[in-house]
Amino acid sequence: MxxxxxxxxxxxxxxxxxxxxxxxxxxxxxxxxxxxxxxxxxxxxxxxxxxxxxxxxxxxxxxxxxxxxxxxxxxxxxxxxxxxxxxxxxxTFLPAQMSDEEVESAIAQIIAQVGAASAKDMGKVMGVAMQQLKGKADGKKVQAIVKAKLGG
Missing domain, CATH: 1.10.1510.10 (Uncharacterised protein YqeY/AIM41, N-terminal domain)
Known part of the structure; x- marks a missing residue:
């Protein structure tokens, strides 16, 4: 259906x-x-x-x-x-949202995957992260976690 x-x-x-x-x-x-x-x-x-x-x-x-x-x-x-x-x-019609821990884990994998080292690489990480986490995590939450991990 x-x-x-x-x-x-x-x-x-x-x-x-x-x-x-x-x-x-x-x-x-x-x-x-x-x-x-x-x-x-x-x-x-x-x-x-x-x-x-x-x-x-x-x-x-x-x-x-x-x-x-x-x-x-x-x-x-x-x-x-x-x-x-x-x-x-x-x-109720959206896929289940990921927990903060799951989002952090996924972002850590993405950072390693794209080889991000500093806040300058935030764009690269956000592009991949939003593709992978679209509909599963709030964009503001993803951005905050990426900033925290990259020291932005």
């Missing part, structure tokens, strides 16, 4: 259970996926690949995290809580 089909089924279930927050979130996810699907049609592709679906969901999740941070800084906990509830729903 494709992600789009799973979300359609979840929308039906949310409508039956009258879960307003879940319903709104699922509809917004479906909208993003449909927009992404339309954007790739000119290249001859009719459906999104799993990687493209995860990329689209990751972008939506990142937007929610950024919103939570901004609302918290603005002392609007009510809005931050709403975004957090939506983020929790979105994350």
């Amino acid at each position: 494709s992600l789009k089909d799973r979300i359609t089924e979840e929308i039906k279930a949310a409508m039956k259970s009258q879960d307003k927050v879940r319903l709104e979130t699922l509809r917004s996810i479906k909208k993003v996926l449909l927009e992404k699907e339309v954007s790739v049609r000119p290249s001859g592709q009719n459906q999104l690949t799993e990687a493209q679906e995860i990329e689209a969901l990751s972008q939506v999740a990142k937007q929610r995290r950024d919103s939570i941070e901004q609302y918290t800084n603005a002392k609007r906990q009510d809005l931050a809580d709403k975004e957090a509830a939506e983020l929790a729903i979105i994350e």
